[in-house]
Amino acid sequence: MPGISGIAYKNLRRKRLRSVLTVFGIALSTWVLVSLFGFNKGYEASLNKDIDNLGFQVLLTAKGCPYEAATLMLQGGKGLRYMPEGIVDSLKTNPEVDELTPMLMQTVFDVNKGEEGGVVGYLGIDPQTYPKMKTYLKFNQGNWFTQNDAMEAVMGYEAAELEQREVGDMILIPEKEIEVKIVGVLKRSGTQDDGTIFLPYKTVQQIFGLPGQLTSVGIKVNKSVDITAYEEELYKIPDVQVVSMAQVKNTISNLVSTARVMVMSIAIIAILIAMVGVINTILMSVLERYQEIGIMKSMGATTAHIFRLIWFETIMLCFAGGVIGSAMSAVLGKVTDSVIRYILPYAPTGSLVRIDLALVVRAIGIIVAIGLFSGIYPALRAARIRPIEAIRSADGEF
Amino acid sequence: MDNMIIQSKDLSKIYLRGAEKIVAVDSVSIDIKEGEFVSFIGPSGSGKTSLLHLLGCLDNPDQGELIVDVFSIMKDGKSLSEKKLTPIRRDLFGYIFQKFYLIPTLTVKENILLPYAFMPRNGERQSAEAIAEKLGLAHRLTHLPKELSGGEMQRVAIARALINKPKILLADEPTGNLDSKRSDEIAGILSDLNKEDQITIILVTHNPVLAAKAGRIIELEDGRIRD
Ligand SMILES: Nc1ncnc2c1ncn2[C@@H]1O[C@H](COP(=O)(O)OP(=O)(O)OP(=O)(O)O)[C@@H](O)[C@H]1O
Numbered sequence: 001m002p003g004i005s006g007i008a009y010k011n012l013r014r015k016r017l018r019s020v021l022t023v024f025g026i027a028l029s030t031w032v033l034v035s036l037f038g039f040n041k042g043y044e045a046s047l048n049k050d051i052d053n054l055g056f057q058v059l060l061t062a063k064g065c066p067y068e069a070a071t072l073m074l075q076g077g078k079g080l081r082y083m084p085e086g087i088v089d090s091l092k093t094n095p096e097v098d099e100l101t102p103m104l105m106q107t108v109f110d111v112n113k114g115e116e117g118g119v120v121g122y123l124g125i126d127p128q129t130y131p132k133m134k135t136y137l138k139f140n141q142g143n144w145f146t147q148n149d150a151m152e153a154v155m156g157y158e159a160a161e162l163e164q165r166e167v168g169d170m171i172l173i174p175e176k177e178i179e180v181k182i183v184g185v186l187k188r189s190g191t192q193d194d195g196t197i198f199l200p201y202k203t204v205q206q207i208f209g210l211p212g213q214l215t216s217v218g219i220k221v222n223k224s225v226d227i228t229a230y231e232e233e234l235y236k237i238p239d240v241q242v243v244s245m246a247q248v249k250n251t252i253s254n255l256v257s258t259a260r261v262m263v264m265s266i267a268i269i270a271i272l273i274a275m276v277g278v279i280n281t282i283l284m285s286v287l288e289r290y291q292e293i294g295i296m297k298s299m300g301a302t303t304a305h306i307f308r309l310i311w312f313e314t315i316m317l318c319f320a321g322g323v324i325g326s327a328m329s330a331v332l333g334k335v336t337d338s339v340i341r342y343i344l345p346y347a348p349t350g351s352l353v354r355i356d357l358a359l360v361v362r363a364i365g366i367i368v369a370i371g372l373f374s375g376i377y378p379a380l381r382a383a384r385i386r387p388i389e390a391i392r393s394a395d396g397e398f
Numbered sequence: 399m400d401n402m403i404i405q406s407k408d409l410s411k412i413y414l415r416g417a418e419k420i421v422a423v424d425s426v427s428i429d430i431k432e433g434e435f436v437s438f439i440g441p442s443g444s445g446k447t448s449l450l451h452l453l454g455c456l457d458n459p460d461q462g463e464l465i466v467d468v469f470s471i472m473k474d475g476k477s478l479s480e481k482k483l484t485p486i487r488r489d490l491f492g493y494i495f496q497k498f499y500l501i502p503t504l505t506v507k508e509n510i511l512l513p514y515a516f517m518p519r520n521g522e523r524q525s526a527e528a529i530a531e532k533l534g535l536a537h538r539l540t541h542l543p544k545e546l547s548g549g550e551m552q553r554v555a556i557a558r559a560l561i562n563k564p565k566i567l568l569a570d571e572p573t574g575n576l577d578s579k580r581s582d583e584i585a586g587i588l589s590d591l592n593k594e595d596q597i598t599i600i601l602v603t604h605n606p607v608l609a610a611k612a613g614r615i616i617e618l619e620d621g622r623i624r625d
C-alpha cells in the first residue's frame with residue numbers, strides 16, 4: 001500500500017509531460033545556480049593561482065617603465081626606463097624580503113616578423129633566482145643557462161612553437177646582429193611566460209650596452225610580512241614605481257564583481273521562473289483534483305495529510321530537477337566555463353567553474369527549499385478543501 | 399430500547415442563493431437505530447442529499463441538534479469543528495456516491511486501502527483481499543480503475559468505504575450511473591452488508607426496487623419528512 005509519498009509520486013506521473021517540463025525548468029535554474037556557486041569558488045582560486053604563479057607579490061620598476069610585456073609591445077617597444085643594479089643589494093638588506101629577482105626587458109624591431117615586421121621582446125633574468133620563484137616552469141627540452149652571462153636563450157612554449165625552434169638552434173637578435181643558442185624550451189604553463197624569450201640579464205646588459213641597468217625587480221616577501229606596509233616603505237625609494245600584485249588582483253576582482261552581479265541576477269531570474277513554474281504546476285494539479293482531495297478528506301485525511309501530499313509532490317519535482325541540474329552542470333562544466341569567459345572582462349587561466357559535492361548539495365538544498373516555499377500556497381489551498389464542497393461540485397457534472 | 403446511532407432534532411440546512419433563502423432541510427427529526435437499513439426517497443430537490451450530508455457529518459447544519467454514536471455533532475447552534483469531525487468521519491462512516499471518485503493513478507487494491515494512508519499506523523487493519531473477495535473483485539486487484547466496468551468501479555468504492563470497518567454506510571444514488579443488472583448487484587451487496595455485518599445503512603435513491611431493500615423508507619418533500 002502506498003503511503004502519502006507514494007500517492008504523490010504516482011500523481012506526478014499522471015501528467016507526465018507537465019511534470020517533465022517543470023523538472024526541466026528546475027534543472028535549468030539549478031544548473032545556473034551550481035555554476036554560479038562554482039564560479040564564485042573557481043574564479044577566486046584561479047585568480048589567486050595566476051597571481052601566485054608570478055612568484056613575487058611586489059614588482060619594482062623604474063618610474064614610467066611599463067611593467068608588462070604586453071603593454072610594452074603595444075607601445076611599440078618604446079618607453080623603457082632603467083634603474084641601477086645596485087638597488088638589488090640594498091633591497092636584500094630589508095628584513096621583509098624573502099627573495100629577489102632582477103629583470104631587464106628589451107625589445108627590438110624584427111623586419112622578418114609577420115608581413116610588416118614586428119616587435120620582439122627579450123626578458124633578461126637571473127638564472128639563480130628566477131627559476132626558484134617560478135617553480136611551475138618545467139622544461140620540454142634542455143635546461144636553464146649554463147652561465148650567468150652565457151650567450152644562451154630559453155624559449156617559452158609558444159615562442160618556440162611559433163618559430164619552430166628546438167634546443168641547439170641559434171637565434172639571431174635583430175638590430176644587434178648577434179646570435180644566441182637555445183639551451184631550453186619550456187613546457188606550456190598557461191601563463192605569460194609561454195610567449196617569452198628568456199636570456200640571462202647580464203647577457204642582455206652586454207648585448208644592448210646597458211651595464212649595471214635593470215628594468216624591474218621582483219620581490220617575494222616573507223610570509224609573515226604585512227605587504228601593504230612594506231609597499232609603503234618601497235614607495236620612499238626615489239625613481240621607482242611599486243606594482244603590487246594584491247592591487248592588481250583587487251582591480252581585477254572589482255572588474256569581475258560587476259560581471260558577478262549580472263550573473264547573479266540571471267540566476268535569480270532563473271530561480272523565479274522555476275518557482276512560478278512549480279507553483280503553476282502544483283496549483284493546477286490541486287485544482288484538477290479538487291474532488292479527489294475532498295474524498296480523501298472524507299476518509300479521514302487531515303489538513304496536515306493533504307498539505308504533506310502536495311508538499312511531497314513539490315519536493316519530488318524540485319529534488320529531481322536539482323539532481324538533474326547538478327548533473328548537467330557537472331557534464332557541461334566546460335561549456336559554462338567558456339560562456340563565462342566570454343562574458344567576463346578578464347579571466348584567469350585556470351578553470352573558472354569549480355563544482356564539488358558540497359556545492360551540489362548546497363544547490364540542491366536551496367532548490368528544494370525554494371520548492372518547499374513555492375509549495376506552501378498550493379498545499380494550503382488543497383488542505384483547506386472541505387469534503388462537502390468537493391462532493392457538491394461534482395453534482396452537476398453527470 | 400435499541401441503541402440509537404443517529405439522532406437528529408429539528409435539524410435544518412439553509413442555503414442562500416443570492417438574496418433567496420432555500421430551506422433544503424427543514425426541521426427534520428429522525429432517529430436511526432444501530433444496524434438499521436433506511437432509505438430516503440422523494441422527488442428531485444426534496445433535500446435527500448442535503449439531509450444525508452448532515453447526518454453523515456459531511457456538512458454543518460444551520461439549526462437543530464445532532465448526535466452520532468457518542469458524539470454531539472450539533473448542539474446549541476454550534477457544530478463541531480472540521481478538525482474534530484475528521485476522525486469521526488474516518489472512524490464511523492463509509493461513504494458511497496453516484497460518482498465513484500476512484501484515484502485513477504492507483505490500482506484497485508491501492509484504492510481500497512487508501513483510507514489507511516490517513517490513519518494511525520497502529521490501528522487494526524483488514525486485508526484488501528478479503529474485502530475484494532467478498533465483493534467479487536479478487537481478480538481485479540492489480541487493475542487500474544479505467545480498466546473496470548461501472549459496476550466494478552462502484553464495488554471498489556464500496557470496498558474502500560468498508561475498509562475501516564465503519565458503523566454506518568451512507569450511499570447517495572449509488573446505482574445512478576449503473577444499468578439495472580449492476581444496480582441489482584449493488585443492492586444485493588448493501589443488503590448483505592446490513593444483514594451479515596450489522597452495518598447501519600442510509601441509502602438515497604430514486605429507484606423503488608432499491609429502496610424496497612431497506613427496512614424503513616423515509617419519504618422527503620420540500621425538505622421535510624412526509625408521514
Ligand atoms: N450548495 C447549494 N447552494 C444552494 N442551493 C443548494 C445547494 N445544494 C442544494 N441546494 C438546493 O437545496 C435543495 C435540496 O437539494 P438536494 O440536493 O438535497 O436535493 P435531492 O433531493 O438530493 O435532489 P436530487 O434527487 O436531484 O439529487 C434543492 O432546491 C437544491 O437546489
Ligand SMILES: [Mg+2]
Pocket residue numbers: 446447448570
Ligand atoms: Mg441528491
